[in-house]
Amino acid sequence: MTFVSTRASDVRAGLSQAIVEGLATGGGLYVPERVAALSPDALPDRLALDALAPPLLKPFASGDPLEADLDAICRDAFVFPAPLVRLAGTPGPASVLELFHGPTCAFKDFGARFLAASLERIRRDGERLTILVATSGDTGSAVAAAFHGRPWVDVVLLYPKGLVSPRQAHQLACWGGNVRTFAVAGTFDDCQRMVKAAFGDPALAGRLRLSSANSINLGRLLPQMVYYASASLQIWRAEGRKPNFIIPTGNLGNASACVWAREIGVPVGDIVLATNENRTIPDYLESGAWRPRPSVATLASAMDVGDPSNMERLRWLFPDVETLGRRVSARSVSNDEIRAAIRTDATALGHVWCPHTATAAHVYHQLPRERTREHWVLVATAHPAKFNEIVEPLIGRDVPVLPALERLLGRPRQEEDLPATLDALRARLLDG
């Protein structure tokens, strides 16, 4: 399969090149030139992620050197499950797709691990990579967990000191070994600026082979299709109908994977994007005018995105907004509505949501009564214990910590303070 840039159809790449480059030359994002229709016969009876991933993803790797490694990559990447849990107490059939059973308890573990497993096979022998990541919370820890202990790579994380949740900060700083964590005296935007500047810095380029693990990378997007396929096929085979998905959305990476899965023929019904008070996507679908803006801080902080990059992929697929609006819908959810969903559902449904997942829960509760007869899947993007300082006061009790999180919280923090300048970052990286 060939991937083309959203901005220039003559910028083309196979899968491994697209993964190494991340962003296409000229700033576009890689998209499949043609979607290969799925042949349901080729899909296994067993819908566990490691069994489903190779046949599902094979067309995307066809003709690429990675095709031969795909089975091994999937075995390396899909080592934790994405359980589909039926909800009780809802007016109609509803389930939760739990994407928080990886090492850092958020869905980004899936993409980060598949990217690490892919780069391990793409990189040239003897070549040492340095993955440089600016993070506002969940991405950095997922990348650290996925690359930690792999002998061919160093990871450098930059996060804004004091601006992530205490447990997020711990998950960023608890690694050591080949992971170096910098607590930057600045904002997330400062961290991103420093990373961008580092990629353009000749002194660094002369010494390090810098690589990114950005969420627009195909190596993070493609594996996310697998859990949507697994969940849809479970419901399709049991009930003979396509489930609808409600997806907490920020930069649109997770939801784009669901749209792609449906495009290749996975039995997905409606896709509803739940955003927080960052309204760029719902406003676009309503008004037809694409107006990116600075992000506003909300309780669902991993979704605080004012200029969702992956919209470029959806607009490439559905160039006019009317068509796009028939393929996805979007609702914005306020902080008060997030709090209310967490508080109410803890007793009404016996489920404790993280602030991101709570946006999907709120959207579900707003559905017109007749639509609740369809099967709805609420996508749980993180475990609530990761955001205990928000969730616990609302429900009046502690949230039990999953063993994965417990393990990380038990490790000592090792991080370095860093001023928010390229000079400071360069000096540290070149000093070793």
Ligand SMILES: *Cc1c(COP(=O)(O)O)cnc(C)c1O
């Ligand atoms: C990153 C993240 C999101 C948003 O996902 P996008 O792919 O950026 O839309 C939602 N919830 C959690 C917990 C996240 O970490």
